[in-house]
Amino acid sequence: DASMAPSDFTGQVALVTGGGSGIGRATCFQLARDGARVVVTDINVQTARETLSLMPNPEKHLALQMDVTQQSAVQSVITTARDKYGEPPSLLVNAAGILITDPSVDKTGTDVINVNLKGIFLVTQAFTEELLRGNEGAQEEKGVIVNIASIIGKIGHPKNKHYAASKGGVIAYSKSCAAEMARKGIRVNCVLPGLVKTAMTKIFPEKLFQTMIDETPLGRCGKPEEIAEVIVFLLSRRSSFMVGACVEVSGGRDM
Numbered sequence: 001d002a003s004m005a006p007s008d009f010t011g012q013v014a015l016v017t018g019g020g021s022g023i024g025r026a027t028c029f030q031l032a033r034d035g036a037r038v039v040v041t042d043i044n045v046q047t048a049r050e051t052l053s054l055m056p057n058p059e060k061h062l063a064l065q066m067d068v069t070q071q072s073a074v075q076s077v078i079t080t081a082r083d084k085y086g087e088p089p090s091l092l093v094n095a096a097g098i099l100i101t102d103p104s105v106d107k108t109g110t111d112v113i114n115v116n117l118k119g120i121f122l123v124t125q126a127f128t129e130e131l132l133r134g135n136e137g138a139q140e141e142k143g144v145i146v147n148i149a150s151i152i153g154k155i156g157h158p159k160n161k162h163y164a165a166s167k168g169g170v171i172a173y174s175k176s177c178a179a180e181m182a183r184k185g186i187r188v189n190c191v192l193p194g195l196v197k198t199a200m201t202k203i204f205p206e207k208l209f210q211t212m213i214d215e216t217p218l219g220r221c222g223k224p225e226e227i228a229e230v231i232v233f234l235l236s237r238r239s240s241f242m243v244g245a246c247v248e249v250s251g252g253r254d255m
């Protein structure tokens with residue numbers, strides 16, 4: 001379709017979780033670049049505000065505190081966004097996530113599952129409920145969701161099994177939502193990043209970081225912007241026939 005603009009989100013409201021750092025922040029920048037009104041959310045509101053301050057026309061966007069594990073906080077953010085813009089967000093990027101490398105800190109993996117998996121359940125439910133309210137049947141596209149899993153959710157990792165399990169769950173949840181929601185006008189896809197240099201991975205011991213780079217055919221780690229480009233593509237009409245896809249953006253690190 002030649003009339004299809006590359007990524008034009010003019011008039012659309014995008015909700016990004018984990019928007020205060022790394023991949024979430026890079027996604028906010030690119031969404032703003034492509035015309036969306038962005039609701040930047042993070043458990044750390046200072047960093048969300050910082051993201052906003054680095055965007056052109058910050059008054060067009062919102063920075064709000066939101067802990068993805070707290071249902072009331074999630075609902076209140078969606079209501080605030082709807083009230084400000086007169087419509088609910090129609091684009092959702094679930095980028096909030098944690099990685100706990102010390103197994104003695106979260107022995108049962110509860111924290112990791114709560115944020116990485118339950119958090120996506122809560123935000124997805126609130127987002128879709130609001131978007132579909134009184135408008136369940138129509139065939140046209142009403143919204144798009146992109147979830148951030150990880151290549152680790154597919155191949156596992158000897159030192160991060162709870163994290164791997166949470167991300168495997170994100171993959172299965174994305175595919176399930178994709179199948180459930182396609183006919184309701186919501187497209188769902190998933191991105192599996194490889195090693196990306198962000199606050200999350202900066203804490204890795206240098207040797208572990210180097211090992212992971214050595215395991216990457218491209219021989220380097222990724223930049224948050226390189227993941228964001230694919231997220232924005234999946235949000236856009238350019239990927240209009242993609243549903244339930246799990247797109248690896250890993251420099252080849254999946255073997």
Ligand code: NAD
Nearest residue numbers: 018021022023043067068096097150193195196198199200
């Ligand atoms: P990051 O630490 O830079 O950003 C994660 C953000 O999530 C932070 O701003 C943090 O405050 C926020 N957050 C944490 N708990 C939260 C909560 N309960 N509610 C709301 N926000 C919360 O890390 P990143 O690398 O940008 O990670 C983004 C996503 O990408 C995560 O889901 C991560 O698992 C995934 N990922 C990262 C890599 C990598 O190598 N960096 C690889 C694969 C997948």
